[in-house]
Structure formats: C-alpha cells, structure tokens
Amino acid sequence: MANQLVPNESLSHPYAFHVSGPRKLTSLNWRDLIISTWKDPNYKRTVIACFIQAVYLLELDRQENRTQGNVLAPNWWIPFKYKLKQTLIDERDGSVFGAILEWDRSAALADLIPIRPSGAPRAVLALRGTLLKSPTMRRDIEDDLRFVAWESLKGSVRFKVVLQALKSICEKYGSSNVCIAGHSLGAGFALQVGKALAEGGVYVEAHLFNPPSVSVATSLKIIGEKAEFVWTRLKSMLPYSTSSSGEPQVSNDNGDKTSSVGLKSWIRMPRLSSPGLKDAASVGVAKWVPHLYVNNGDYICCSYNDGDGTREKVDKVNMGSKNGQIVAKLFVVSKEKQKFLEAHGLEQWWSSDAELQQVIHNSKLISRQLRSLYTATPSQVLTH
Template sequence: MATEREIFSNSGPLDLTAVDWTNSQHRRTVAASLVQGTYSMEHDRQQKLQGHLALGPPWWEFFNFQPVQVLVDEHDLSIFGAIFKFKFPPSYGNYLPQNPPQYVVAFRGTITKTDTKKQDLKLDFQFIRNRLHQSTRVHLAMQAVQNMVSIAGAANIWLAGHSLGSAIALVAGKNMVKMGCFIETYLFNPPFTSVPIERVKNEKLKHGIRFTTSVIKAGVAIALNSQHQRSQKDHSFNILSGWIPYLFVNPSDPICSEYIGYFEHREKMMEVGIGNIARLATQNSLGNLILGATGKDSEPPHLIPSAYLTINVSPTQDLKQAHGIQQWWKQNINCQFKLHQYR
C-alpha cells in the first residue's frame, strides 16, 4: 500500500505551478520532488503498477521532466536512481526559462521493505565503514554521471539524493570534482558517520566534546601520517573546496544533524586562532584514521570542505518526519541558511 506522502495529489508541491529557476526554494522543491520520484519508481516496480496506476510520473511530469534512464542495482534488481531530462513545454513559446538543468541524476535512500531492505542496509553499513565507493551502485552512478557530462556538460546537470542516495550523490560529486567537473548538487538529510554530538543540549558541554574530539583527531593524524601524506590530503581537500553542494539538514535528525556542528565548530576554531587543528580535524574522521593505521586508508565519504547549509528549524513530530524527504518541498518551513566555505 502506498503512503499518503507517495501520492503526488495528496502531498506534492501542487502550489508551485510556475518554477522560477533563479529561486533557491523552487530549485530545492524540484530536486526533492525528483528524488521522491525515484522512491516512487521503486514502489511501482515492487507493486507492479503501470500506466495510470503508477505513482511515479506526477513527481516529474509536474515540473516538465521525463526519465531517460533508470539505474538498477544488479544484486536485488531494485531501482535506486534515475536520470531525468527537462522538456521545454509548448506553453513557453519563444521564452526560455533561465537556468533549468538539462538533466537531473537523482538517487533514493533506504527502503525498508522486503525487496530492498537487505541490500539497502548493507550499503548503509558500507557507508559507515567508508566502503560505499566500492559498491555497484556508486560505480553505476559514476558511469551515469560521466555519460551525462559528456553529453550535456557539467554546468547543465544536477545531482540530487536523499539519505543513502545523498551519500551516493556526494561520492559521485566529489569524484567528478577531482576530474575537473563541478556539478550543482542537492543533498537531503545526508548521513554523517559520527556520534550525534549536536543532540547534546548543554552548549558548553557540546563545545567541550567537539574541541576534545578535534584535538584527538589532529593528534592522531599527525602521529599516523607523514608530513607528505598530510600535505597530499590538504591539497585534495583544497581542490574540493571550490565545489559547494547544497546540504539540507534537520537538527532533530541524528543521521544528518552533525553537519551543523561540523561546520560551525570549524569556524569557531578558526576564529580563536587554532586553524591548524581545525584544518586537520575537518579532513579526518576517527574511523578513517583507525583504518589508515591498519593499512586500509580511505577518504571519509561524508567530509566536505564547503557547503550551502540549509537547516529546517520548524518543529517536527518524530524522527521519521525529521529525516523524511517530504519536508523539503514544503513552502512554509522555517529555514536558516549559511554558506560555509573552506579557506
């Protein structure tokens, strides 16, 4: 059975009848709706819904998109992503809207249903272990993104994802930056592999925990890595700093809320003159440092230098609502915005 949020006529952004592509809220709504479209595609596949019974089409047709490719996981045959192409409707006439993406590559998150639960949770665990980049889904995602870049150019493509899907989009986006391609990216509730310190209510205690953790990470990084290795990591992080994805997080969602403290604490450390500790701490997680000590060095998939951070500070009823994709196409949510740029 479909839930209400999966049915566009019940919960979709019906009020957005004319998209202003220069409006950041409109762009957020379109990106989130296309991600929901990938969820609905997989729901339709599992329930064998086609034609007028399918739930997916309204999520992209409302914004004049059409799917040109679906991305299928070979292990469970589930649809985990899709490539959507923008169609200029006849009503535009000779007027061309400003800056719509030609293509959007969107990825869904975890679905805890029988057909998808095992593989999705396996990938969640791979993300925690810094091994998501080795998965079939990431390899397929990279092939799709590279193909779209060769067809349309990086400036005409969006990446978008929710939860596990945002982790896939994040890895793909970072890899493309290393190839010299900067793609506009929308990451909804991206997972952050860390203890959710942001949930601590006492501000002094929270700051103390963050400071201690940063000092430990910096110290371990110095102890385990040579000056040359640290210089290489610093160079890699600097390359990524020019790519500024849009991050959408909810402080009541422990899966993604740590991004708030990650960026805010780094700025506080820079302000008080301990930038070297901040620089090392922001590039490393304790997990990847421990793996590095065992000879299994890998880049933490969730750590990024820069971001446009949007925080939904509207009240939420529970974790399901705080982590849900549906909050991001609501027009009346109370959001805080800030650009965090690594220097």
C-alpha cells in the first residue's frame, strides 16, 4: 500500500477519517526511533481504536459496493504506517468481521523510518462489534444472544476463525509482536480467544473496548454466590452431626438428617483462593494482562467496574488476584448526561478530550471470566 491516503470521493461522509477521526494526531517520523510514540498509552489506544473502526468500514464498504476511488476503510490505517494483510470473513453471509493489519515497512521507509518503533506491534488482529444492517445483522445478533445466554462465544463459527487467525500470526511474528483488539461483541471475541491462548501459555497484548458484560450466566452465578453466602450463615445456626463419610448432616424438624452435599454442589462457585492459584504465575496470570476500556454510562460493559468493595491505592490495577499478580488493567470514562449510544461508541476512545481513570480495585466479573487461567495447566496448549 502506498504511503498516501487513498483518494476519497466521499469527502463529506461522516465516517471519513478527516471528518470523524482523531484530532491533533502525532505523525510517526524518524524521532520515533529514539522516543517511540507507541510507548504513549494514549497514542496506542487511539491507533488501535482506529484499526477497529477500519474493520467496521471494511464491511460497510463491501455492503455499499464502494470502489477504490471512494472506499473509507484504508484511511483509518494508512496514517499509522500499517497495511491490510487479511480480512476475516463469515462464509455464511460473506461479511467482514475482522482484519489483520501488518506494519508497512515500505511506507515507513518512505518517511525515513527504517525500523519499526518500539511498542508498535508487527500485526494487529482487530474485530468489530454488531452492525445493525441487514446483510450481517442476523449473524451478529446470533453471537450477541449466544453471549447473553452462556457468557461464551466458543460455539460460534467466528470464534474458530479468530482463534486460527491469532494462532497463525503468533507463529509468524511471535506472540510478543502481536496484538488483538475488539469493540463490543468484537471485544468479547478478543477476550475469550486471548484467554484460550493464554491457557496454553501463549500471551498476546489485548485491548478491549466496551466489552460485553451482561449475560444470563453472570446473573445466575451472582445468585449462586449469594445463595452460598446465605447457606453458610444458615449452617452456622443449625445443629449438625458428621456422617460416616465425614460430610456434615443437618437435622430437620422431624429429626431426619440430610447431607448438605446436594445443595452445596449446586451453589458452590470455584474460589480464586484455591490451591491452583499458587501456580498462577506459571500458567498465565502474571503474563496475560488484557486492557479493558469501559464507560460507566454503557450498561453493556459497566459491570466490569463493579468491585468487591475493596480498593487499594497502588500504581497498577490488581483484579481478582490474591497473591499480588496483575490480572487485567481497567480504564474507565465517566461523563454525566451521556446517552447510551455515545457511551457505547468507539469514537470516544480516540477523542482528544477523553478523560480516562485507571481504576484500582478487584473486579468480580473479570476475575470470574479469567478464573480458568488460575487452574489451567501448561499441557492445555492450544487445544481449544
């Protein structure tokens, strides 16, 4: 791809890069060889959000039959010296739901940047969220409902495509040179695919914008945790004896004794303080640290900001770990009188007036979603 913006006849289109893209954008130049712009977290967040926007526009360009003269998508990656390497296609409807963007060495050389700046990934796998347009809406909503019902996207055709694509670029470029990112539903895929690789000992940088947090599964688990708390309190007030198997038995009003195993097995939730946590550093907890960007006004992702009531004044986010390991970094934006569409939108993450706060507390939701990393073993390498 040439180191120039693709000619665009739709100069007034609301999704044109110069219309809705980031303002006061720092251009890469030879100085980045000394002090890399990519080491600035705000710059990195801006660029990666733009890459995800490019995926939305790849699909819209396809739907609207745009040609080389008026396509919108390329202008969202060219200024950052990247090129389109591959698109991820849903074969059922032909829609583009993801893309692999690769560092464009020739474009960088044209601007006297002989090597890739420190912090700039060699490849980025970007995933879009739901598009409420008929050509792809059905498949998008199917996966939305899949998450709402099960809090898992592993049964999706797209999950397999994303997992294979991520494995492929990790093998080609090295996992330390790869980044996966997504918005909304795409963030859900990025989180779960990234976790699948982390369970196998492969760690990639992950940036998740407005990741979905609302699901029936979550609600049932919360109910289960509350039920377990009530049952524990109740047991402390009831007389009991021990059965031959060593299980406590509760006496009812008729003097009959019933084992507590049945109820406990139904409501018990695995604890992060389990013995497996001691080996967490060896199975990914200390090495895979996804970045989550949420907005308190977005009911789809705001549950990630629900803590367990404890907050610590430390320099790094410590979520769900009982031994000081960093599990995830959570960044929150909170604005008053903000409408849902704005709070859930991708544009806020490259906005020049974005005010993010790095939240310091234990997030119940992210701890629960990443729980398998505490009990995974290295033998589970890429078996998902």
